[in-house]
């Protein structure tokens with residue numbers, strides 16, 4: 001793509017996003033982004049106040065993960081050694097590259113779908129550079145560096161999740177051609193962002209949206225309100241989701257191998273079927289489905 005096409009594409013992208021959000025603008029600075037929307041992290045530019053806010057966010061969340069996050073997440077999080085300051089992505093990338101061949105790339109915020117998929121397909125995870133403001137401690141509309149890093153990066157150290165996410169990226173590029181984007185996005189939402197996993201110790205969270213949230217991390221495991229349903233690819237891809245409240249349904253995997261294996265088959269026939277079927281509301285429980293109970 002030439003520099004000019006790039007500028008046009010970015011403007012189109014920002015316009016779409018502006019129309020979606022109530023404020024009308026995206027928070028990040030996109031002026032310095034390259035054709036892949038990558039920027040320099042500029043770690044030295046973070047202020048002491050921002051590092052202090054990160055420490056508070058980290059401390060609150062790290063205290064909540066034992067007994068609530070899956071073991072794979074907890075182990076990798078500890079190894080990241082990210083409690084004291086906003087992490088330097090280059091340093092994390094070195095460790096991650098050794099473990100699973102992934103690297104982090106710094107981005108100004110949300111990026112276009114095909115850009116996001118291309119990064120994942122090449123084992124690059126886009127991480128937003130900016131941190132929320134103190135008044136957004138509990139809730140933030142756009143993903144920031146705390147959500148992206150704390151929520152997503154630990155499981156990139158897991159070989160199965162790492163491979164799955166690359167396949168997801170390749171699948172995304174394919175979904176764009178097949179008109180399956182909406183359905184595939186629901187899969188990401190209900191797994192990578194809000195997934196639960198059954199373990200020998202009980203139900204645990206592995207989704208980044210849950211693990212970076214002060215409230216939902218407890219809610220998703222203990223509240224009687226939401227449904228908890230065994231993971232099924234096509235069911236998930238046919239289900240609407242909530243973006244401005246806690247989830248009304250969580251889908252539960254047995255292990256990451258199940259997630260990998262059940263998303264491996266060709267989705268082409270699924271996209272075709274779902275084109276003609278009415279999406280299910282976020283709080284559905286279908287005949288034959290079991291709502292997994294919590295004590």
Ligand code: PHE
Pocket residue numbers: 164167168170171172174175187263264265266267268
């Ligand atoms: N199997 C999917 C397809 O054929 C690709 C995919 C893999 C999607 C893993 C999500 C996760 O399109």
Ligand code: FE
Pocket residue numbers: 143147148151152193208209
């Ligand atoms: Fe996320």
